[in-house]
Amino acid sequence: MSVPKSLNKLLGKWRGVNRLHTTWIKENPLRESDSEALISFSAQGKFLKIEYDWFFEEKKQEGLILLGDETDLIKAYWIDSWHLGDKFMVSEGISGENGAISMKGFYTVPDNPDWGWRTDIETVDEKSFKITMFNVTPEGEESLAVEAEYERI
Numbered sequence: 694m695s696v697p698k699s700l701n702k703l704l705g706k707w708r709g710v711n712r713l714h715t716t717w718i719k720e721n722p723l724r725e726s727d728s729e730a731l732i733s734f735s736a737q738g739k740f741l742k743i744e745y746d747w748f749f750e751e752k753k754q755e756g757l758i759l760l761g762d763e764t765d766l767i768k769a770y771w772i773d774s775w776h777l778g779d780k781f782m783v784s785e786g787i788s789g790e791n792g793a794i795s796m797k798g799f800y801t802v803p804d805n806p807d808w809g810w811r812t813d814i815e816t817v818d819e820k821s822f823k824i825t826m827f828n829v830t831p832e833g834e835e836s837l838a839v840e841a842e843y844e845r846i
Contacts, residue, residue, distance in 0.1 A: 694761030696741045699792025703732045709843035711747035730843055749775050769796050806831035820845045
């Protein structure tokens, strides 16, 4: 494994906003909170580690994306205290021409086919980046779930 070169410039500390789209809660379909991220290398530079936090109903949540590039196939492990609880998701994807990463994993929904979860990581410029996440139905329909935008500290 190696780290996608387009993400090397993200190393460091970041501060921003996390927008959770809770469309199933009609009275509060968008929840916005402060967020911080720390991006570093792991395992002697073979992986990139994105640690972040955010808040849901004033309770701090934490997440981690550990990713690497294996012969042009991006692979990632994702954990998040709110979205996944005590489980993790494996995602795979590609790095686009502009260096953006797009990965997709799957999670179990009891008594239903597995749902998908697409994660995009995009460098806006040297001082900002964003992570966008989408729920994907078994039929392939996507809906925006999370938007996190960060500025370098």
